[in-house]
Amino acid sequence: MRGRAVRSGVSRETPPRARTGPVDEQPCACPAPPLRPYVSEYAGYRQAGLPPGSHRGLPSPRLTLIFTLDDPLTLAGHPDPGQAPGTYDTLIGGLHTRPALIAHQGRQSGIQVGLHPLGARALLGLPAGELASLDLPADTVLGRQGADLAERLRMAHDWPERFALLDAALLRRLSWEPGGPGPGPSPEVVRAWQLLARSRGAAPVATLAEDVGWSARHLTARFRQETGLTPKTAARVIRFDRARRLLGTEARVAHAQLAWPEGGGIMLGSVREAEDDRWPLRPGTFGGYVVTDRPDELCARARAAGAEIIEELNDTDYGSRGFGARDPEGNLWSFGTYRGEPRKV
Secondary structure, eight states: OOOOOOSOOOOOOOOOOOOOSSSEOOOOOOOOOTTTTTTEEEEEEEEOOOOOOEEEEEESSSSEEEESSSOOOEEOOOTTTSOOOOOEEEEEOOOOOOOOEEEEEEOOEEEEEOOOOOGGGHHHHSSSSGGTOOOOOHHHHHTHHHHHHHOOOHHHSSHHHHHHHHHHHHHHHHHHHTTTOOOOOOOHOOOHHHHHTTTTTOOHHHHHHHHSSOOHHHHHHHHHHHHOOOHHHHHHHHHHHHHHHHHHHSSOOOEEEEOOOTTEEEOOOOOOTTOSSSSOOTTOEEEEEEOOOOOHHHHHHHHTTTTTEEEEEEEOOOOOOOEEETTTOOOOEEESSOOSOOOOO
C-alpha cells in the first residue's frame, strides 16, 4: 500500500456547502466478511485547502488499488525508477521495496483498497508477482468493470455508499468462476506467508522451507513468482510496515538497534518530552559518519530511496572515498572508506 494513515470508523462526508476551511477526511471501513481473506481495508481520503506538496507511498505487505474522486493521482516517482512519472484516475500497484512519490496541488481525494497478495488471483485474475514494483491504471487489470466502478464511486453521495459499492463490485469478481474464486496459490506458499506474518517478519527462510518441505531455493523462486518478493524481502517489508504502524499510535520505542553489516551499529529510541531528558536530540539535529567499503553502491541506494545527496561521491586528500546525504527528517549522514588514524597498541 501507499502508506496512508487512516482513522477507524465510517463517517459521513462533509457537504460541499459546509466546507469553509481546510478539509481533512480519512474514514475507513472493513470489507464484507467474504472479502476479508482477500481485502484488508477500505481507506477513504479527502483533503483540500492545503499548500501544494508531496508525500511518500511507503512499502507494505499489501497491493494498492486506488480510485480517485476528483483530481487524478500524480506520481512524481515510482518504486521502479525506470517507470516514467504519470497521472492516474485509478491505480493498481504491486508489492514494492522503494517508496513512491505522490504530488498534489493542495487537494486530493479517493479510496485506497488494501489487497492481500495471495488474494490477487481471486480478485484480479493474475498472481501478485506480475505486478511487482509496477503502477498501472486499474482498468488494465480490472477491465471495463474497473472503469464502471470508478465512475459510480465518483457519483456516490457519501463514504458509506462508496464502501458498499466496493463490496458489491469485489464480491461479483469473486463469483466469476462457477465453483468459486478460481485456483489460488500453492498451499506451500500460503503456509510460508502465514508463518512470516505470524512471526512479524522474524521467521528465517530456512525455517519456512523446512516447514513446507521445499528447499530454500525452490521456496524463494515460487514465493517470488506468486507475490513479487522473496521471503527474505517480504519479511523486511512486514517488519517495516509494523514499525510504521506503531509510530502512528501512542506506543513508545524504548530501545531499537540498527546493525551495520560491516560492524558497529546505532541505538535508537522515541523522542522523550521529559524535562530531565539527558539526550534531547530531535529529528533533524543528528549527524554521523559511517565507515563503509562500498560508498558507490550506498550512494546509489540512498539516492534511489529519496535521500538528498548534499555531497557527491568524491576522493579526499586523506585517502577516503565517500559522500554526504540528508535523510527525510533532515539528519545528516556522511559515508566513507576512511577508518580513522591507526590505533596505537
